[in-house]
Amino acid sequence: MGDDKNRVQEIVKGITNLPTLPPVMMQVLSLMQDPKTTADDIGKVIISDQVLAANILKVVNSAYYGFPRKINTIIQSILILGFDTIKNIILTTSILDIFSDKEEKGGFDRDRFWEHAIACGVATKIIAERIGCVMQEESFLSGLVHDIGKVVLDRFLHDDFKKIVKKVNDENILIIDAERSVLGITHTEIGSWLAEEWNMPHSFSHAIAYHHDPLLAKEDTIIVSIVHVSDILCRAIGAGSGGDKKIPRINREAWMKLKLSMSAIESILKRFDEEMEKASVFIELSRSM
Ligand SMILES: [Fe+2]
Ligand SMILES: [Fe+2]
Incomplete structure (x- = not known):
């Protein structure tokens, strides 16, 4: 056990040049x-990064927000959407930018990974809205980042991650189980550690840490349960792929926490296609960066 702990610490220490959030x-x-x-102060900082500014305008003018008229400037975007939403858009585009490696190496399909991540964000948002919990923007992001640890592993511990992907394919097991057996550390641990490093709200790191074991969460239990359910729903309907094919069972207690009826699933899935269509701007960004 002691050795395992040291190994985990060593792995985390080894990932020293982790990407940082853009200045x-x-x-x-x-x-x-x-x-x-003021909005002006924020606007000035944003437009100092032309690529970021262009991406924000793309998202703001996408079907995801569905404004009837075109929003032409960053200042307008801030005034219309507010600080929090703009902050979340910057975080979303930065994550897509930092982690969207184009090349597929070692069998981990990045396009399908981001499709899974965005789908999970969309499902999380729909469920959160339905049960009247948390801000929509934040719920989307919690789903989007739930598996972020996998891309960190793929980038920084690539050889081990290749072994993990091979084991998943050979044995048809969950990626998290292969991670445990190959590395002794999982994408949930790496991902939540990254979220803390980046000072993201704790609800994100909790959703990342516990989406496979929602009952272990002591805080943010609702958003953790929603991300847990959304991840499994997205697996079940084949929305992208997180790198494994297995569909685990939804944890009963986590499901009960959300007080959703079985018939709710049907209407959630009905809305899913529509919302996924609206979120296509994020798919586009994940492929263009
Ligand atoms: Fe996961
Ligand atoms: Fe996932």
Whole structure:
């Protein structure tokens, strides 16, 4: 056991040059903490990064928000959508940017991975809205990042991750079980650690840490349960792929927590296609960055 613990620590220490959030994001975050900050102040920082500014406008003008008229400037976007939404859009586009490696290496299909991540974000948002929990933006992001640890493993511990993917395919097991046996550390641990490093809200790191074992969560239990259910729903309907084919069972207690009837699933899935269509801007961004 002691050895395992050391190994985990060593692995985490070994990933030293983890990608950091773009400086603009850091600046925006600190500006937002100051109550005197105006939309103008934030706008100036954002437009200093032309690519980011263009991506924000793309998202803001997409069907995801569905505004009837075109929003032409960053300032307008901030005034219409508010600080929190803009912050979440920057976080979303930054994550897609930082982690969307184009090449598929060692059998882990990035396009299908992002499709799974975005689908899980969409399902999380729909369920969160339905049961009247948390902000929509944040729920989308919690689903989007739930498996982020896998891309960290793929990038920084690539040889081990290749072995993991091979084991998953050979034995038809869950990727998390293959991670445990090959590395002794899982995407949930790596991902939640990254979320903490990036100072993301705790609800994100909890959703990442416990989406496979929702009952272990002591806080944010609702969003953890929603992401758990959404991940499995997306597996069941084949929306993208998180790298494994197995469909685990939905945890009964987590499901009960959400107080959803079985018939709710049908209407959730009906809305899913529509919402996925609207979220296509994120699929586009994951492929173009
Ligand atoms: Fe996962
Ligand atoms: Fe997943």
